[in-house]
Amino acid sequence: MGRPANPNRRPELLAQILEYVASSSLSRVTFRSLASALGVSTYVLVYHFGSRKELIDAILDESVRMRREALDGLDVASFSREEMLVWMREAFIASLEPRHLPGIRIQFEAGSLERIDPDIGTRITDSYGVWRALFGEWLRRQGVATAEIDRLAVHITNCLFGTQFGYLITGDREATIDVFDIALATTIGQVDAATA
Structure with missing residues (x-):
């Protein structure tokens, strides 16, 4: 049985993502580029945001x-x-x-x-x-x-x-x-x- 998700992790990641895209093009945002910039695995981003579209939605929201x-x-x-x-x-x-x-x-x-x-x-x-x-x-x-x-x-x-x-x-x-x-x-x- 996996450990429960940390409810604070997604907002923390989103704050880091917003900092990253502040100096990068939104059109170039991918799970791979974000994972590399944030020092996390792509799995972590997929787990918290699902798809690129859902990630973009979260950023824009x-x-x-x-x-x-x-x-x-x-x-x-x-x-x-x-x-x-x-x-x-x-x-x-x-x-x-x-x-x-x-x-x-x-x-x-x-x-x-x-x-x-x-x-x-x-x-x-x-x-x-x-x-x-x-x-x-x-x-x-x-x-x-x-x-x-x-x-x-x-x-x-x-x-x-x-x-x-x-x-x-x-x-x-x-x-x-x-x-x-x-x-x-x-x-x-x-x-x-x-x-x-």
Whole structure:
């Protein structure tokens, strides 16, 4: 009779895997490459993750979970304009913390692979849709004209995701926050124009 599985082992492995893929391409992740990098047998990874698809699912689930932490316990759609601006800025600045950057990088890579690699799934597209719907509902509650809601929801979501991508490229935190502040001001100008 084998010994029982350690319930802490999978989360420990996943944390190590996330560190590894932070500096490696998600498209190159295999059990063999991970086992070599982590100093474990491929059997250990297969035992805890099953297949490459399940492993990729676990990696992406964890990275999306970190992004959604910003929404925990909040009814963001009910925020006033001022509350939304403060929350978006604070959440954006928090997303630039070093602990979040591997997850953001993984999400950008996965998002670009979703259309060509069936193992990736649609997790990033789905996450993007959640944020777009959230901003759309907030815009509706702000009294934005119905015809403008989707366009502006895309604008806000793209500003958030795109500015994070810019930070991954430049590594310039202060300039990235400045650019995000410009994006927020532009967004509010668009909201004002659509509610006038």
